[in-house]
Each structure stands twice: as structure tokens, then as C-alpha cells.
Amino acid sequence: MTSRTAEAPAGPPNPRRAEILGAAAELFARRGYHGASIGDLGRAVGLTGPALYRHFSGKEAVLAEMLLDISERLLAEGVRRAADPDPERALDALLGWHIAFALDNPALITVHERELDNVPEPQRHRVRRLQRAYVEEWVAVLRRLSPGLPDERTRAGVHACFGLLNSTPRSAAGLDRDAMGGLLHAMARSALEGVR
Amino acid sequence: MTSRTAEAPAGPPNPRRAEILGAAAELFARRGYHGASIGDLGRAVGLTGPALYRHFSGKEAVLAEMLLDISERLLAEGVRRAADPDPERALDALLGWHIAFALDNPALITVHERELDNVPEPQRHRVRRLQRAYVEEWVAVLRRLSPGLPDERTRAGVHACFGLLNSTPRSAAGLDRDAMGGLLHAMARSALEGVR
DNA sequence: TGCCGATGTTAACGGCCGTTAACAAGTCTA
DNA sequence: TAGACTTGTTAACGGCCGTTAACATCGGCA
DSSP states (O other), X not given: OOOTTOSSOOSSOOHHHHHHHHHHHHHHHHXXXXXXXXXXXXXXXXXXXXXXXXXXXXXXXXXXXXXXXXXXXXXXXXXXXXXXXXXXXXXXXXXXXXXXXXXXXXXXXXXXXXXXXXXXXXXXXXXXXXXXXXXXXXXHHHHHHSTTSOHHHHHHHHHHHHHHHTXXXXXXXXXXXXXXXXXXXXXXXXXXXXXX | OOOTTOSSOOSSOOHHHHHHHHHHHHHHHHHOTTTSOHHHXXXXXXXXXXXXXXXXXXXXXXXXXXXXXHHHHHHHHHHHHHTOSSHHHHHHHHHHHHXXXXXXXXXXXXXXXXXXXXXXXXXXXXXXXHHHHHHHHHHHHHHHHSTTSOHHHHHHHHHHHHHHHTTGGGOOOSOOHHHHHHHHHHHHHHHHHTTO
């Protein structure tokens, strides 16, 4: 039994897989899932289209693995940072994490935000659960920070805050990374204070 | 000379065209430009695919007209509201306008945000100019409100603010329209204060 | 009444898409 | 050295896409 069309990455991390996933993220972000063909993905890493099937079971599998990976990474570190006993520091740590991720992986953030509907069904549910859990980490911290607020309002506020933070890839402003990070941090902090 | 495949809406407003544009906005927003076929668009208004060519010169023309219309509406009313001599009131008016538009036309806002790259070239440039002009209305108001701030930072802040406001369609939260509008207004105001 | 423009339909086109088949070359090992 | 596994290629498939052609129907008007 070999890893011909492995669905889950079990063995040693295959560098070719990672290379394909990186190129696919860029293409999916720029042109949308349906706007990027298998041939495009292959060409982006110096291969022909059909060669992709040596590493993934199909186009949907590429997207599914990409979104699962993002959601897991966001959640894992999110849980870690939200654990700070001081809710103020926890919130700043969450903001720092999400902002760093968005600035370092603009394509991933874009795909994560837009393409969930194209993930086939067994995995879509898992991604949705991970995304929801990530949101709940933020909600829990905000609840500690200002209890008594209706959860629905807090949740809506967190979603709006993500909209602000994830806008980074669209506004390739003339600001350098640190300035942009600082701006986003300040704006998001203020916006969340505006919720209560 | 009839209006067989009119590019620009000149004569009386054709209700069929408007109907198609509305259905197309919904489909483009939900599945992306490349994810919705001409057959889908036709079916959504009770027609077959080829019937669309009686009203538009092609699929790209549908998208182009949609984005031009949105950009023009946003800018026209934006100019009007930004003209308030009191910059505080001008900002609140801009916020109110953009929030109302986003809450009333979530599909349009989504398409406007995502699908510019699929607009063919003569019109893409016009849309970009209109979008830029709209942003500059906001920047001008903010400049009056806190002069001395570098324009680059202000512009980045406006883009981030749009990210917050335009996140509405993605967060179908359990809040009713007025509560959601109030929340977005409060968060955006605070976020923009965080810029300075 | 007879025509004509407007607005539909179905049938057919060329092309690109995702995917599979068949084959080739390199590498590792018994 | 012979075989097997891995990873690539090119060729071919069925299908859907955007678009055009050819034809039907209907309402308004000379």
C-alpha cells in the first residue's frame, strides 16, 4: 500500500504536495476556485495537469486539504493564545496572531474566507466546525472582557472584526508590514470596544 | 436600429434586464462568476440560457453592467453625503449610506468586492476609477476630521473599514437589520477613530 | 390583413475542463 | 542485474460551457 493518491497526509511531509498547495492557494485566491484549472495549477509548479493526480485525488481534494490545514492552524494557535488568564492580554494575543497570519498568508486567508462552499461534503463539515470553534475562542475572551453582552451581538462583532482584519490582501496599501500590522491592531481593538 | 444587444442602458428601463441582473448578482455572489453558467442565470428567471443574448451581448457584459451600476450608485450618493460641511456629520452620513447599501444588497456588495478582475477591459478601468473616487470621498472627510495624518494610512484605514462593513453578507447573524446596522455603525466609527 | 420587430425556443458548434489510460524514465533494492 | 515503485509524460474520454444559427410565436401597426 503506497501513498498514490493519499487523502490525508500521513507519512513524511511531501515537498511536492506543499509546493502544489502553495501555488494553488495563490491561484484560487486570485482567480477563484472555478477560475483556476488543473492545468494552471500544474503549470505553476512546472508540471503538466495530469501530474497532479500523483499527489492529490482531484481538484476538490487540493482545496479540501488547504482549508483543513488553515482552519486547524488558526484554531490551534488561537486556543493557545486565548488561554491567557488576563482577558486583555488574551485579546491582544489573538489579534496579534490573526494579523500575523493574514499578513504572512494573504492568499490563504482569502481562500479560507471565500471557497468553503466548494469543499466536498465530508470535509466541509469539519472545516465549518473548526472555523466555528475559532470564532468561539474570540467570543469567550470578549465575554470575559465584558460580560452581560448578548452572545449574538458579540459573535456578529467578531465576524465583522474578521472582515476588517482579512481585508488586508485586498488593500495592498503603501504601508510596510509593521505599520499595516499596527494599524490593523489599533482599528480592530477600537472596533471591538465599539461592540459593548 | 433596435436595442438587441444594447451595451449601455439608453432607452426605457427594460424590466427583463433588471430581473436578469438581480438573479445574476445572487448567483455570482453565491458561486462566483466562473461558478455560475449562462444556463443557471437563465433558469433563475424562467428562461433558457440562449435567451439571455436577447438582452446582453454575453456573460461578461452582465457582470460589467452590474459592477458599473453599483460603483456609480455608491459614488453618487457618497459624494452627496460627504458634502456636509460638518465632517463629523459627513462621516456619519457616509457610514449610514454604506451600511444601508450593504444590508439591503448583500449580493451586490459581495460581487462588487470580488469580481472586478473578471470585468473586460474597457469597463474595468471605469469601475476602478469609480471605486477609487468613492474611497477618496471617505479619505477627504477623514482628512478634514484629523488633518496631519499621512494619506496612505488614512486610505488603508478606509479599506479596512470597508472590509468590516462588507462582511455583513458573510455573517448572517441572528441580529435583525436595525441592530446589525447599529452595531456596524458603532464598530466602524470606533475603528476609524483607531486610525488616528 | 399582412408584415415586422421583439422575444422566446431547440439544435449545433468549437473549446476547455477534470479525469483516466497507457506508457516512459529514474531510483532503490533483492 | 532484474524487477518494482515512484513520478512524470502524452493521448484520449465524456461533459459542460459560452455562443451562434435557425426557427416559432406573438403583439402592434400600415
